[in-house]
Amino acid sequence: MHELGITRGVVEAVLDAAGDSRIIRLRLEIGRLSGVVTDSVRFCFELAAEGTSLAGARLEITEPGGRAECRACGREFEVDSVLALCSCGSANVALIAGQELRIKEVEMA
Numbered sequence: 048m049h050e051l052g053i054t055r056g057v058v059e060a061v062l063d064a065a066g067d068s069r070i071i072r073l074r075l076e077i078g079r080l081s082g083v084v085t086d087s088v089r090f091c092f093e094l095a096a097e098g099t100s101l102a103g104a105r106l107e108i109t110e111p112g113g114r115a116e117c118r119a120c121g122r123e124f125e126v127d128s129v130l131a132l133c134s135c136g137s138a139n140v141a142l143i144a145g146q147e148l149r150i151k152e153v154e155m156a
């Protein structure tokens with residue numbers, strides 16, 4: 048499962064940074080266009096965190112919506128798919144938000 052690898056990577060990065068401190072809360076940002084299923088991340092998190100200092104930590108996930116900028120007319124607009132089309136008819140658009148996958152905050156005990 049795609050999400051298990053991602054979640055393991057997140058858990059490892061947090062454990063590396065936290066040393067021996069116990070972690071009580073972790074906040075992730077997973078964009079709506081990232082293709083990552085947040086419910087799966089929650090499920091995988093329990094497994095990946097088990098037996099580590101992240102076990103029992105509260106996992107919070109924020110899901111920023113997608114935004115794109117049209118290279119033809121410069122308009123910025125919301126998108127709900129990676130296959131974005133500007134209202135001017137151009138498909139030459141750059142996604143500027145919604146694909147992020149980041150660790151936003153780690154709270155240690």
Ligand SMILES: [Zn+2]
Nearest residue numbers: 117120133135
């Ligand atoms: Zn346009």
